[in-house]
Amino acid sequence: MQANINYTITFPEAQAHYADIEMSISNLQHAHLLLKMPVWTPGSYLVREYAKNVEGFSAAADNKSLSFKKIRKNCWQIDTEGSSEIKVKYKIYGNEISVRTNLINTNHAFISSAGFFMYPDGMLNAPSSIHIIPYTGWATVSTSLDTVDNNPFTLYSPDYDTLFDSPIEVGTQEVFSFTAAGVKHEIAMQGGGNYDKERLVTDITKIIEHETAVFGENPNKRYVFIVHNYAKGGGGLEHLSSTVLGATRDAYTDEKGYQSFLTLVSHEYFHLWNVKRLRPIALGPFDYENENYTTELWIAEGFTSYYEDLILRHADIIDTDNYLTVLANDINLVENQPGRKVLTVTGASFDAWIKAYRPDENYINTAISYYNKGCLIAMLLNLEIINNSEAKYSLDDVMRYMYNEYYKKQNRGYTDTEFKQGLENFAGNLDDIYNKYVYGLDELDYNHYLSYAGYKLTDLLAETNEPSLGIVTKTVNDKIVVSNVLRDGAAWLGGLNTDDELTTIDEAPITDIATALIGKQPGDEVTISFNRDGLPYTLQLTLQRNTQVKYKIDTLDNPNASQLLVRNKWLGL
Numbered sequence: 001m002q003a004n005i006n007y008t009i010t011f012p013e014a015q016a017h018y019a020d021i022e023m024s025i026s027n028l029q030h031a032h033l034l035l036k037m038p039v040w041t042p043g044s045y046l047v048r049e050y051a052k053n054v055e056g057f058s059a060a061a062d063n064k065s066l067s068f069k070k071i072r073k074n075c076w077q078i079d080t081e082g083s084s085e086i087k088v089k090y091k092i093y094g095n096e097i098s099v100r101t102n103l104i105n106t107n108h109a110f111i112s113s114a115g116f117f118m119y120p121d122g123m124l125n126a127p128s129s130i131h132i133i134p135y136t137g138w139a140t141v142s143t144s145l146d147t148v149d150n151n152p153f154t155l156y157s158p159d160y161d162t163l164f165d166s167p168i169e170v171g172t173q174e175v176f177s178f179t180a181a182g183v184k185h186e187i188a189m190q191g192g193g194n195y196d197k198e199r200l201v202t203d204i205t206k207i208i209e210h211e212t213a214v215f216g217e218n219p220n221k222r223y224v225f226i227v228h229n230y231a232k233g234g235g236g237l238e239h240l241s242s243t244v245l246g247a248t249r250d251a252y253t254d255e256k257g258y259q260s261f262l263t264l265v266s267h268e269y270f271h272l273w274n275v276k277r278l279r280p281i282a283l284g285p286f287d288y289e290n291e292n293y294t295t296e297l298w299i300a301e302g303f304t305s306y307y308e309d310l311i312l313r314h315a316d317i318i319d320t321d322n323y324l325t326v327l328a329n330d331i332n333l334v335e336n337q338p339g340r341k342v343l344t345v346t347g348a349s350f351d352a353w354i355k356a357y358r359p360d361e362n363y364i365n366t367a368i369s370y371y372n373k374g375c376l377i378a379m380l381l382n383l384e385i386i387n388n389s390e391a392k393y394s395l396d397d398v399m400r401y402m403y404n405e406y407y408k409k410q411n412r413g414y415t416d417t418e419f420k421q422g423l424e425n426f427a428g429n430l431d432d433i434y435n436k437y438v439y440g441l442d443e444l445d446y447n448h449y450l451s452y453a454g455y456k457l458t459d460l461l462a463e464t465n466e467p468s469l470g471i472v473t474k475t476v477n478d479k480i481v482v483s484n485v486l487r488d489g490a491a492w493l494g495g496l497n498t499d500d501e502l503t504t505i506d507e508a509p510i511t512d513i514a515t516a517l518i519g520k521q522p523g524d525e526v527t528i529s530f531n532r533d534g535l536p537y538t539l540q541l542t543l544q545r546n547t548q549v550k551y552k553i554d555t556l557d558n559p560n561a562s563q564l565l566v567r568n569k570w571l572g573l
Contacts, residue, residue: 003027005128007117011135017095017104018055019111023118026085034121035088037074038288041114042165043237043275044100046357047291049073050115053102055091074289075121092116097230099237099244106135108171108190110228110244114164114288124285128163130155134170142169142188144224144241161286165240165276169226176201180208181218191229193249200252206315207266211307214396215273215403223272225265236264238271262317267308274307275300278403281413296416297349298438302374303399305330306382314572323571324455324553327379330372331446331457335549338487339367341441345374346416361498364472365487377437380449383570385427387452390562391569393426401425453567454559460550467520468546469528471496473513480510494541497532504529517543 008022025033037051051074059066059076061083068078080086094102094109094116103110120126132141132153141152145166148154157163173190178201185208189195204225212218224242229249236245245264251257275283280296294300313323334340348355348370355367382395402422406414414422424430436442446457470489471482480502485491503509505516505526520526522545529538559567567573 001027001029003120003123003126005120005123005126007128007130008133009111009130010133011104011109014104014106014109014135017093019092019094019102019104019109019116021090021092021116021118023088023090024085025088025120028080028084028086030080031082033078033080033086034071035076035078035118036121036289037118038114038164039074039290040288041100041112041237042283042286043239043271044357045291045297045352047353048101048115053093053115054118055093057088057090059086059088061086076118088118090118097228097233097246099228099235099246103228108138108169108173109135110190110226111168111170112244113167117160117163119160119288124160124288126160127156127158128160130157130163130168132168132170138171140169140171140173140175140188142173142175142186142224142226143167144222144239161284162240164286164288166242167226167237167239167244173226178205180205181212183208183218183220184222185225186222187225187227189227189229191249193229193247193252195252203262203315203317204265206317207262207269207311210311210315211266211270211273214307214311214399216400218272219277220272234260234264236268238268238276240276241272243268243271259312259318259322262312263308266311267304270304270307270311273403273407274304274399277407278399279407279413281415283413291353293350293353295346295349296414296419297352298345298370298374298377299419301371302345303378303395305371305375306378306395320571320573328457328551328553330375331551332549333372334368334376334444335551337368338365339363340373343367344441345370345377345438348373361484364484376444376446377433380433380437380444380446381423381427381430383449383452383566384430384433385423386566386569387562388428389426391565394569397426398423450553451556452563453570454556454563455553455567456556457551458554460552461546461548464546465522466546467517467522467524467543468548469496469513469517469541470544471513473502476501480512490541490544494528494539496528496530496539496541499532500537501531502528503531503536 004026006024010020012020039047039049057076059068059078066078066081068076071077092102094104097103100112102112102115129148143166145155145157148156169188169190171190173188175186175188176197177186220241226244227247229247232248233246236243247261248257280294280300282292282294286292309323309326312318348368386394406412420430420434437444450456469491470486471491472484473480474483482496482498482500485496485498505528510516520543522543524543526541526543527538528541
């Protein structure tokens, strides 16, 4: 007999960022019951130790307290004393602004389910119901979970994978609905904003319908956008039938800010297929207590990053020049990071748990983003497929094939080898690309692939001879402080450190680095004075040429018919 699991949520101390949870479990047949809290949430590859926010744990049966003990950081063992029904109570503290953590105050509650609901060990397949008793003035619930008896404050989840993938927003958010690709969509706007609802619906509909066309179907009946608007916000997290987005409330009327928001929408919605359904084999079924390692985040996130802007181009939300500028910026990000020569894109995927979400001052020298580099490899693969097939196929065909084969037909994730084989069905042999760029550290040959579409890269800084210390700085209390030292640069070789407070160069006070280096040349020796841990020091450094690049994508002179064919297919012209 399956256990019945019910949660009741109240907010008696919302002003102090607390929620109270009562968990009722019946039909038990266990002498001891283990209750666990996930340590991470799918889509955000970092152990966040959600159990740290649990307080006041207690258990009872027939109004009698049951003994329990905490046996692991996220696990409570309850002696049921033979009871078939028990009640567990605990509090959750939530006061962190992000798309992956609980946030509770008198304005609203954002419930990030993996960090909120405990689950009985061995019962991840069990259904549950959630009853929400709202704080004073809260009238609206936004979530992709189904309601019970049309009561918006009573929800149902068929299993814990669904529950942990279904965030819940409770408050006074504005909600507006529309239909796109035959699916009902809701946008829940919390925190206000200068958004134009009609414009948002028009543009988001375009995104939805173009992304649906890539895969050939939209697997949802209903989809929910939960948008948190702040004075300055960003970030997003994908879910099975919803997403949570952070946004800047007054940026919707700024074209750059509006495009940035639509890019975020495009990215997270594309995950509806890529990651949530078409996924690396390691990403589901999930182990909620440990890291779930994969070397394919460069596909799961990188390909999604590639499509986020390409979809805006295909939907005519941005023009070709705008798209090529965005793409060039991605190239600049990768090519200006020394870590591209140290860590492969598969290695970056595997190390997401220890690097991507915990970048330190040396991250720039030791790692690369699987988002950015994965995006650029996707571009090369797309151009290779379009060119080799004389514009008959594109990366779209690969994504559709993989979705149908592994999600729909085999109902499982793919391996690295299987994804490569899927690509090769349309691109031909890809050993060279994989060995050089996926498993290896070769520099990406952008011009080779861009030339297929009649384009080339131009480095706007190629002819400059600017001197460089090889550092990144920040201003702290009007002081110039080193935040990063670039590998093999002047500061790296000379011994300047992060957190050093720069005071003079050749005895001249420093107000900013660029001004301090006026009149100097690569090869010049300079004397740097600085404070380290409150003590004064001096170093002699030899300036190097600034090797930073600033690319733009230009059209080749007189592109031929074949190049124009590839260009039109690639850019949706």
